[in-house]
Amino acid sequence: MRVAIAGAGAFAKHFVDELPAAGHEVVVLTRSHKDFFNDKNGLVEQRITDYSSVPQLVELLTDCDALVSTISDMTPAYAEVHLALIEACKQTPKCKRFIPSEYGGNTEDFKEQPGTAYQFNLPVKNALKEQSELEWTVITVGFLMDYIVPSANRYHPDIGPLYALDLNTNTMTIPGTGNDEFNTVCARDVAKAVAALLKSPRKWRHFTYVQGSQTTWLELAEVLKTDGGLINLQVTFEPIDELQKVADKRDLSEAAIVAEFKLYVPLGYLKLNQEKMKRDKADFFPNIHFRTIQEVLAEIKQDPKVVV
Numbered sequence: 521m522r523v524a525i526a527g528a529g530a531f532a533k534h535f536v537d538e539l540p541a542a543g544h545e546v547v548v549l550t551r552s553h554k555d556f557f558n559d560k561n562g563l564v565e566q567r568i569t570d571y572s573s574v575p576q577l578v579e580l581l582t583d584c585d586a587l588v589s590t591i592s593d594m595t596p597a598y599a600e601v602h603l604a605l606i607e608a609c610k611q612t613p614k615c616k617r618f619i620p621s622e623y624g625g626n627t628e629d630f631k632e633q634p635g636t637a638y639q640f641n642l643p644v645k646n647a648l649k650e651q652s653e654l655e656w657t658v659i660t661v662g663f664l665m666d667y668i669v670p671s672a673n674r675y676h677p678d679i680g681p682l683y684a685l686d687l688n689t690n691t692m693t694i695p696g697t698g699n700d701e702f703n704t705v706c707a708r709d710v711a712k713a714v715a716a717l718l719k720s721p722r723k724w725r726h727f728t729y730v731q732g733s734q735t736t737w738l739e740l741a742e743v744l745k746t747d748g749g750l751i752n753l754q755v756t757f758e759p760i761d762e763l764q765k766v767a768d769k770r771d772l773s774e775a776a777i778v779a780e781f782k783l784y785v786p787l788g789y790l791k792l793n794q795e796k797m798k799r800d801k802a803d804f805f806p807n808i809h810f811r812t813i814q815e816v817l818a819e820i821k822q823d824p825k826v827v828v
Contacts, residue, residue, distance in 0.1 A: 522547060522564065523718060524581055524615065526571075526605060527590035528554045530675035531623065534711040535588060536560050542715035547584060549577075571601040577608035586617035586718050594637050594777070602644040610653045617718065618656040620644050623710055625789040626660055628727040635770030637777045649726070657717070657724040661710055662703030662790040665732055665816055666828060668744065673820050673828050676707060682781040684737055685744070691754045695763055696786035698738035698755075703792040705732035706828050709810045720804050729797040732810040737785065740813065747817045760786050 521544050525535050528550040539546050540562020548557055548566045557563055567580045571591075581587060587609055591601055602620055609615045622641060632642045648656045666674040667683045678688075685692045713730045735743075744750040766779035784790050801810075811819075816828050 521545070521585045521718060522583060524549055524567075524584040524587045525590060526587060526601075527592075527621065528557070528566075529590060529592070530677065531590035531592075531621075531707055531711070533675045534707045535590065535714065536563055538708060538711035539715045539718075542712070542719065544715060544718060547580075549580060571604055574604050574608050574611070577604060578611045581608055581612045581615045584612070584615045586619075587615055588619045588714060588718075589621040591621050594640070594772070596640055599640040599643045603647055606644070606647055606651070606654065610651065616654050617724070618648070618654045619714060619717075620648070620656070620658060622658050623661055623664070623707075625662065625784055626792060627658065628660065629793070630787075630789045633770075635772065637772070637780050645726075655724050657726055657728045659710060659714065659728055659730060660792060661705045661730050662792060663785075664710075665704040665706045665811075665813060668740070668748065668813065669816065669820050669828055673824075673826060674707075675827060681778050684782075684785075685740070687750075690750060690752060691756070692737065692741050692744075693756050693758060694737040694741075695758045695782040696760045698741070698757065699736050700786050700788070700791075701734055701736055702785045702790035703731050703734050703797075704813065705730050705810055706816060708828060709808070712808050713805055713810070716805050716808055722803055725800075727796075728804065729792050729800045730805070730810065731792055731797045731801075732816075733812045734792070734794070735813060743813050743817070747814050749821075758782065 523539055523544045524547045525532050526549045528548055536546055546563050549569050550566050551570055553566055557566055569580060609618055632638045666676045684694050710730055741753055741755050745753055763779040763782050766775050767783055769776050819826055819828055
């Protein structure tokens with residue numbers, strides 16, 4: 521199977537690592553050539569596009585069987601690019617499986633609202649629901665686990681205050697009590713899940729759940745101290761009501777977006793339905809082991825150069 525990856529950032533790197541390992545050929549759609557992908561096993565080629573021309577995208581996707589997007593954006597450009605990709609896939613002879621770029625919270629139960637960071641994801645899902653030519657699914661994971669390891673051990677860059685843990689200052693700033701459950705999984709394991717999903721003959725559901733660990737901020741802090749070597753981790757707390765006041769402005773300012781992200785765990789947005797997660801594990805990923813927090817921390821102890 522030949523799979524097109526839209527975008528060439530951190531998630532795309534994991535897909536280019538893991539999809540060929542599962543037997544897929546990979547084409548990367550990118551705005552400019554990326555040296556990182558040179559000589560990668562299983563990578564057919566990089567194809568240059570600015571995503572604005574549907575006819576050009578049709579040409580680039582004609583020999584592909586599926587498209588996986590990794591393009592992340594909090595502006596209208598996210599919807600514009602994805603809507604163009606959807607239309608292009610519909611016009612191709614065989615590129616009829618589509619995964620939009622989300623890889624985040626539980627938007628099946630908590631739909632995006634106007635004025636919030638991911639408001640432009642909603643028109644993309646609506647467009648997918650309104651058509652019948654493409655089979656599609658949103659990959660739901662909670663928070664990426666990658667941010668618990670040093671930057672040298674991951675493809676994803678730091679996201680600053682959007683994540684409670686700051687390895688640069690050895691601090692964790694917890695919104696709320698720290699007892700709210702959320703889910704987490706490594707990006708590489710998400711790529712392995714997508715590779716399996718693409719090979720599955722089963723009909724896709726519109727939302728697919730992938731989990732490595734379910735935890736709380738306080739539980740994570742303790743594991744980081746005992747298993748991650750952060751014995752001097754300093755933990756502080758932020759009141760939810762103050763964050764809510766800032767987030768409620770919905771002005772898409774940096775402060776509002778940071779507050780919104782910090783509220784995701786206390787409000788339950790990043791907690792996966794365990795029955796649906798177990799269902800999807802059994803149906804699509806019975807032979808894939810999704811690593812736990814402890815296992816990922818053990819990996820970087822064993823190999824300080826590993827990219828988790």
